[in-house]
Amino acid sequence: MTNPYQDAGVNVESGYKISKFVKQNTHSKSIGNFGGVYEIPMGFKHPVLVSSDDGVGTKLLLTNELRKWDTIGIDCVAMCVNDILAQGAIPQYFLDYISTGKVNQKVEMILKGVIAGCKQADAALIGGETAEMPGVYGENDYDIAGFAVGICEKDELLTKKRVELGDVLIGITSSGIHSNGYSLVRKIFFQEHDFNVETRLPEFPNQKLGDILLEPTKIYTQELVPLLKQRLVKGIAHITGGGFYENVPRILPDDLGAEINVDIWPELPIFQALQKYGQLQLSDMYHIFNMGLGIVLAVDPKNEIEVLNQLNQSETLAYTIGSVVKRKTDSLILKGEKL
Numbered sequence: 001m002t003n004p005y006q007d008a009g010v011n012v013e014s015g016y017k018i019s020k021f022v023k024q025n026t027h028s029k030s031i032g033n034f035g036g037v038y039e040i041p042m043g044f045k046h047p048v049l050v051s052s053d054d055g056v057g058t059k060l061l062l063t064n065e066l067r068k069w070d071t072i073g074i075d076c077v078a079m080c081v082n083d084i085l086a087q088g089a090i091p092q093y094f095l096d097y098i099s100t101g102k103v104n105q106k107v108e109m110i111l112k113g114v115i116a117g118c119k120q121a122d123a124a125l126i127g128g129e130t131a132e133m134p135g136v137y138g139e140n141d142y143d144i145a146g147f148a149v150g151i152c153e154k155d156e157l158l159t160k161k162r163v164e165l166g167d168v169l170i171g172i173t174s175s176g177i178h179s180n181g182y183s184l185v186r187k188i189f190f191q192e193h194d195f196n197v198e199t200r201l202p203e204f205p206n207q208k209l210g211d212i213l214l215e216p217t218k219i220y221t222q223e224l225v226p227l228l229k230q231r232l233v234k235g236i237a238h239i240t241g242g243g244f245y246e247n248v249p250r251i252l253p254d255d256l257g258a259e260i261n262v263d264i265w266p267e268l269p270i271f272q273a274l275q276k277y278g279q280l281q282l283s284d285m286y287h288i289f290n291m292g293l294g295i296v297l298a299v300d301p302k303n304e305i306e307v308l309n310q311l312n313q314s315e316t317l318a319y320t321i322g323s324v325v326k327r328k329t330d331s332l333i334l335k336g337e338k339l
Helices: 012-025 057-066 074-085 105-121 184-189 211-215 221-230 241-249 267-279 284-290 301-312
Strands: 047-055 092-102 124-133 142-151 168-174 236-237 256-260 293-299 318-326 332-335
Touching: 047 074, 057 074, 057 142, 057 184, 057 211, 057 256, 057 293, 074 092, 074 105, 074 221, 074 236, 092 105, 092 221, 105 124, 105 221, 168 267, 168 301, 184 267, 221 284, 221 293, 221 301, 236 332, 241 256, 241 293, 241 332, 267 284, 293 301, 293 318, 301 318
Parallel strands: 092 124, 256 332
Antiparallel strands: 047 142, 092 142, 168 293, 168 318, 236 293, 256 318
């Protein structure tokens, strides 16, 4: 007997297999139900939930070219979780959505990354959806998006009013480009130059360009949650799309600005390569990319050394990069010999 749905191009059995795969790898009791269930932890007086949903942009196109799908799920978790951390919330759970022309082994690889990202984020994977959509996507095409929820006390939410004149700004290093600006990245490396994912640039003689570009986005749960619990942070900027100029001012009151010295932290070679091969102005780079810092914290000066000591226990991850100043014209001033 034929299955009309399968005759239309949808293999329902593959969806069941994916659900079983996630169950076996997460031990979640919610997987396979109509909705994910999560019990709010005890001990909160006035809890608020902070949520974020996001995708990974055109970075996912590189996974097909390199045939490497096991890290893009980490990126998806990171883009959501880092945003809720920036509000002062502690990640609790995550759901994913994967749509593709044909469910096959690549979906399991993508989900391995999602599961790994949730472990890094200390967030439970309580559900998701894998949709096989022939006609909308080609057989090897796919998209991924995620949804994360965090929790905190209402009076501990990080808002602009917490940041004050004289607060220091501390940057925490990124793992690379993260998941923003990839339409420009692909244009520079693969359209304007005769490079491909197998290319080994002089700047990276021991690595394929594709592997460098697929370095997963850093998830900052382990660094930020202890600081949040100790109330050592007054503001957190997640340096994503729009770079420094878009994201740092988002944590500042309207009458204050930020002054940052770009010479203080080491610039990752991938950004030097992008500027070189793209012939970009350095100021444009700070408008687009994270330039080696994925998070910028606003901290009371009296807590500066404590925060740096905690972040730099095993390796140097954080640098004091500037301060909050009285705003004159621009909300962000970058200075340094590089500029």
